[in-house]
Amino acid sequence: MIRNIVKTTLVAAALGLGFVASAPAFALDSVKILVPANPGGGWDQTARALQAAINAEGIAKKVTVDNKGGAGGTIGLAQFVNGAKGDGGATLVGGMVMVGAIATNKSPVNLTQVTPLARLSGETLVVVVPASSKIQTLKELIDQFKANPGSVAWGGGSAGGSDHILAGLIAQAVGVDPAKVNYIAYSGGGEAQAAIMGGHVAAGISGFGEFQSQIKSGKLRALAVSGAERIPGESVPTLKEQGVNVEMVNWRAIFAAPGISEAQQKELVAALDKAVTSNSWKDALKRNDWQDMYLTGPEFKKFLDADVARITKLVTDLGMVKP
Known part of the structure; x- marks a missing residue:
């Protein structure tokens, strides 16, 4: 009887050890x-x-x-x-x-x-306009921006963030005073998308991934990406390719x-x-x-x-x- 009890206990212990061994090595409670x-x-x-x-x-x-x-x-x-x-x-x-x-x-x-x-x-940023916009190219956007900076409202994430910084760097690169950038900040990507697609701003800036589905569906027109190279599998040219000497990745x-x-x-x-x-x-x-x-x-x-x-x-x- 005692031998059977000991045997049963050892088997249970072995099973218990096996259970512990099979648990995730880095398991956290929450x-x-x-x-x-x-x-x-x-x-x-x-x-x-x-x-x-x-x-x-x-x-x-x-x-x-x-x-x-x-x-x-x-x-x-x-x-x-x-x-x-x-x-x-x-x-x-x-x-x-x-x-x-x-x-x-x-x-x-x-x-x-x-x-x-x-x-x-890290994420490459993209400059977009609504599909209904008369602006077809980055050059057209920059030409309007240079002629009348205030007429181009840029929509993106919070003030001082990567979207805002990119707008300032573009301004600096094309000879516009960055302080004249008309930047409209939104607290989330969803709000920014709605404002851009609704035509409440002339252009938008965000991570490519955030706007990818809207670009592919034709709701947004991508004008340029901010990376050193084009995004693999995508045809959107970089800012540098189009004569705007800016390169940036949002980490x-x-x-x-x-x-x-x-x-x-x-x-x-x-x-x-x-x-x-x-x-x-x-x-x-x-x-x-x-x-x-x-x-x-x-x-x-x-x-x-x-x-x-x-x-x-x-x-x-x-x-x-x-x-």
Whole structure:
């Protein structure tokens, strides 16, 4: 009898060990992703693609995505800094747009107050006009812009973000005072799309992936992309090809809460390492025409510090910083 009990116990223990061994190696109880923008934009797309990858790989038991838009991400950033301290499962999506918005809005919170985890991806921006627009080419848009800067309303994401910066760089490149750019900021990609397609602005700027379906359906006309080369499989020429000497890629990243331990940070990075090698994430990169720019550790911190300095100087030089 005793022998049978011992045998049964050992079998149960072995089964238990087998169960533990089969569990995901990087399983977390929960991951919360805060998107500091309204649904429909690039940060939201990034967060939901990451959520799908984490779920597909069984990296966390539960993954949630919440949106808190406004002021180029600085409202969501403030909420994150003030409310998530020490939470090892809390993360925030952000990127180049947020860096510019922090400077232009003179935000009381900044990226030194969160924990850098990883740069995730990069996206080429696209300049579009509504399908109904009389403007057919980038040259026609630039000619009107140079003749009367105020007559060209540019629609895009939050003030000081990558869309706004690109409009300023285009102005600078064609000899227009960047301070004269008539830029209309929207808090989310969905709002910007509706305004552009509705003809409320003359031209729009956003990540190519955000406008891709509208371009393919003929609702928007793509005039130029901001990368060094054309997007693979797409016929839209670059700004440089058309004589506008501007090149820019919008990067996106993910951050952890302030005040987490080194062990918590390593656990989150290990989870990201696994998520970005998944087929789910690779499919998202391909589907959205995002560049794989994954970078973690000291190298990401070094990149972040340098780009914060670069973008802050750029938006100041372009006259975007509020007095």
